[in-house]
Amino acid sequence: MMETMEEVELCFPELFNVSCKKPKHPHSDAALIYVLMSFTSVIAATLNLLVIISISHFKKLHTPTNLLLLSLAFSDFFVGILMSFQIVITNDCWVLGDIMCIAFSVLDFTTTSASVGTMVLISIDRYVAICYPLRYSTKITVRTVTVCICLCWICSLLYNSLLMYDNLKHPDRYALCIGECVTAITYIAGIADIVLTFFAPVTVIIVLYLRVFVVAVSQARAIKSHIMPVTHSGTVSAKKSELKAARTLGVVIVVFLTCLCPYFISSLVDVNSLFTVSSVPLQNWLFYFNSCLNPIIYAFCYPWYRKSIKLIVTFKIIQSDSCDTNIL
Numbered sequence: 001m002m003e004t005m006e007e008v009e010l011c012f013p014e015l016f017n018v019s020c021k022k023p024k025h026p027h028s029d030a031a032l033i034y035v036l037m038s039f040t041s042v043i044a045a046t047l048n049l050l051v052i053i054s055i056s057h058f059k060k061l062h063t064p065t066n067l068l069l070l071s072l073a074f075s076d077f078f079v080g081i082l083m084s085f086q087i088v089i090t091n092d093c094w095v096l097g098d099i100m101c102i103a104f105s106v107l108d109f110t111t112t113s114a115s116v117g118t119m120v121l122i123s124i125d126r127y128v129a130i131c132y133p134l135r136y137s138t139k140i141t142v143r144t145v146t147v148c149i150c151l152c153w154i155c156s157l158l159y160n161s162l163l164m165y166d167n168l169k170h171p172d173r174y175a176l177c178i179g180e181c182v183t184a185i186t187y188i189a190g191i192a193d194i195v196l197t198f199f200a201p202v203t204v205i206i207v208l209y210l211r212v213f214v215v216a217v218s219q220a221r222a223i224k225s226h227i228m229p230v231t232h233s234g235t236v237s238a239k240k241s242e243l244k245a246a247r248t249l250g251v252v253i254v255v256f257l258t259c260l261c262p263y264f265i266s267s268l269v270d271v272n273s274l275f276t277v278s279s280v281p282l283q284n285w286l287f288y289f290n291s292c293l294n295p296i297i298y299a300f301c302y303p304w305y306r307k308s309i310k311l312i313v314t315f316k317i318i319q320s321d322s323c324d325t326n327i328l
Contacts, residue, residue, distance in 0.1 A: 011093035011179030020179035037083055040289050045080030047295035048073040054308035057317055058327045064145040068122050071149045075115040076291035082108055083288055094181035098171035101181035106160050113156035116201045119256055121148055123208040126246045130212045163189055216246055248301040252294055259290035304328055
């Protein structure tokens with residue numbers, strides 16, 4: 001039986017012959033999807049914006065490790081913005097044209113790659129801080145970290161632009177009808193992408209943090225058994241702070257990998273699958289949800305984050321010289 005005009009809801013009713021049909025979702029499923037996406041989007045954008053303001057505003061927080069957290073917060077913030085953009089604009093139909101569809105996909109993939117790259121940089125930072133503490137201040141400087149972060153984002157953008165080159169060259173190649181935003185990459189490119197943005201970085205992260213864990217445990221035992229009687233030593237205090245930072249960032253990395261694995265495993269199972277903006281599988285939502293978790297971890301583990309939130313929400317940061325506040 002042929003569907004009548006009344007039974008079919010089109011993205012563009014005036015283009016009946018070439019318009020996509022809006023997918024029919026059970027009302028409860030559609031409501032759940034939009035509630036989850038809306039919640040994740042708002043929380044991710046808001047909490048990460050607080051991290052961005054905190055680290056950018058207060059001079060005491062301008063340390064190499066915090067700059068890496070700032071980069072991670074930027075990527076998580078963009079995830080929240082992209083999700084809200086997706087919720088508001090698409091409504092199961094893409095209305096902004098083929099060029100904007102590809103641009104959206106490239107930006108989405110770029111934030112993912114930048115997140116993974118930042119996690120690698122965080123692992124390197126903790127590895128040097130714990131395993132080579134005497135060299136840390138000379139090897140890991142604000143300037144060095146800033147350059148590495150910029151290179152990470154630039155390389156992520158160039159890499160994903162190259163990966164999506166065929167889509168950029170022919171934006172409408174994979175769309176079967178008007179109102180659909182679909183991108184795809186070749187099988188070889190898909191395998192290379194999984195290796196470069198998942199297996200290789202995750203291997204580096206795990207190896208470095210295993211080394212950090214072993215050294216941190218030995219240092220903690222040494223401090224407890226030999227150095228603890230000299231409790232007011234500046235060196236001991238510094239080591240304790242580095243160990244605490246390593247534990248906190250270790251939690252961030254474990255949570256990140258937990259949310260990342262389903263996303264890339266699903267890609268590995270079906271490398272040739274098309275990426276459709278109007279659909280968000282559970283594994284994609286889990287990856288997006290990770291953007292909410294990092295600021296929550298900071299709130300529990302970093303007193304400076306809780307203090308900065310109070311100053312931000314009470315508008316005390318607009319006072320003169322507030323950037324010099326001793327937030328630590």
